[in-house]
Amino acid sequence: MRTTVYRLTLLTAVFMLMASCSMNRKRELTIYVGLYEDHAIKVIESFQKETGIKVSYVSLSNGEIFNRIRAEREKPGSSVWFGGPSETFIHARKEGLLRSYFSKNAEFIDTQYKDRQGYWTGIYVGSIAFVSNKAWLQENGLAYPHSWEDLLKPQYKGMITMPDPRTSGTGYTILGTLVQLLGEDEAFLYLEKLHEQVNSYPTSGSVPGRYVGSGQAGAAIMFSHDAVKFYKEGFHDIFVSFPEEGTGYEIGAVAIIKGAPQLEEAKLFVDWVLKREIQELGKKVGNFQIPTNREALPPDEAYHLEDLNVIQFDHQWAGENRERLLKRWVKEVLKK
Template identity: 50%
Template sequence: MRKLYILLVCFLIGISTILHKNNTSSEEERLTIYASLMEEQAIKAVEEFEKETGIKTNFIRRSSGEILEKIRKEKENMKASVWYGGTADTFISAYEEGLIEPYKSPNSYMIPNEYKDENGIWTGIYIGYLGFIANERWLKENNIDMPNCWEDLLKPEFEGNIVLPNPSSSGTAYTIVATIVQLMGEEKGLEFLNKLDKQVVQYTKSGLTPGIVVGLGEAGIGVTFLNNVIRYEKEGYKNIEMVAPKDGTGYEIGAVAILKDAPNMNEAKKFVDWSLTKRAQELGKSVGSYQVLTNYKAASPKEPEFIKDINLIKYDFKWAGKNRKRLIKKFEDMRD
């Protein structure tokens, strides 16, 4: 009887060990991603990545500035492994604070040098151009012309009728701030932003929101990435029009990177490798994402072709990333 009892205990211990190993293996295989691109695209990416690799993956969607703040708080115990989408200059800010683990993917050869960091801090997966969106009905009812340059936004007729994203939470908004400062110089740029603040009726948490607010007629003018406007038109917001400022505009390189001291490093590298492929990048257009793609083999959506020849400034991502905290503080102090 005693021998039987000992055998039973050993058997149960063995089963427990096997179950523990299986659970540990399952936990090790589960990948968490912080995503700053549109939610539908993140859902599709996770679904397809799981199908192709068998790696269980979940994501949390936040604006770029919100993710930066989140990983600052999690620095000593990083919860996610990958940052997927969002403006590259915010990734540079994160790296400056010790929050990014450089990784040169073997697939990065498919991404032109101008769309990736030479040290593997971030790698670009899409490009988006800043521009203006207007409610066409509002313009006609008030007999107002579409703004065509940044200075036009300061005209009296736009007072209280402009909606912008908030630089504290939105990567799109910081791209606006950094564009103005690089275009006009810091002193004149901040002076312009101070004047523009008087015109703004609402600051939104996300860079996606101004287009929706304008499309609904709750504001006359917004500033956002123009690929978002294409999406809103296809979703039924027919009463909108868009333009890129003729005096020059900035742009984003949406990036992917691995977080410093992240769990599941091998799985994180597999996701970054996958995200740079032609197939992964082309998934976006199937769910209403119309950015220009960075993989030279990938076919970008046809819809943004009409904006490819806009007047782009020589946007300095490294400078923008390293000066992000300082410029946002100046912007916030200006508004107080």
């Protein structure tokens, strides 16, 4: 009898010790960040304060995040992919790199801004624009570009910058826009001509705005909200215009990586970034995307899709065909 009581007491003590260790375990979360770092930091700080979960992050361009997740397939080094155009997320899902999760807060996100099987959920949207240096345009006697054909004028030769679609989600959204607007073969003929005008293909989608703002380039193709950010930061020679034939747009997304080492923490983070008040944090640190949560208030400076000539952009098709289109771009445009 005494032996039985002793064993029960010992087991109880062991269970209490295990529970105590579990309760005292320091909760952590590692994420890959594909949006502006200042925006990510604001969200991460609020999440840490609310949950007590310590967050570590690595900031990369969208294509770089995809390549890293692919390389880490057997042993993921992160649990969440936070930000960047959904086409790359769709490519990742196609390769089995993401984990489905239906957040309770996804009900506030309209159907067109989320994956039906829960592999990614939109957190913001933003349009592709032409971003020009006003002083350079005036010096060359040019009006603001309002057509894709305008960028092929002789004065633009060597003065255009756009992000590399292999590494930049912005760059691939531009490529996907042209293919869906013009048809694939016509789009690649156009891109070959545009290549003769381009002076650089930065790996990051936002860098072209800095080049234009500082006068290193006359015009860029990039997201309109990034251009607004640079203007607000002091690059007042920046001017934003849109192609009259039509433009595309991104759905910036969040997803859980398959095999996430911190799964429960990852789910909490996805829940967090879909909330109205969290999606409104971006504008507090100078970011001007449109939130996807239908109850969130967009920045006053944001360009709304309904005010633009936006094409019926098929994000699913663009994501599923990403690898093929990138190979064609390298072969036919870069001639490699």
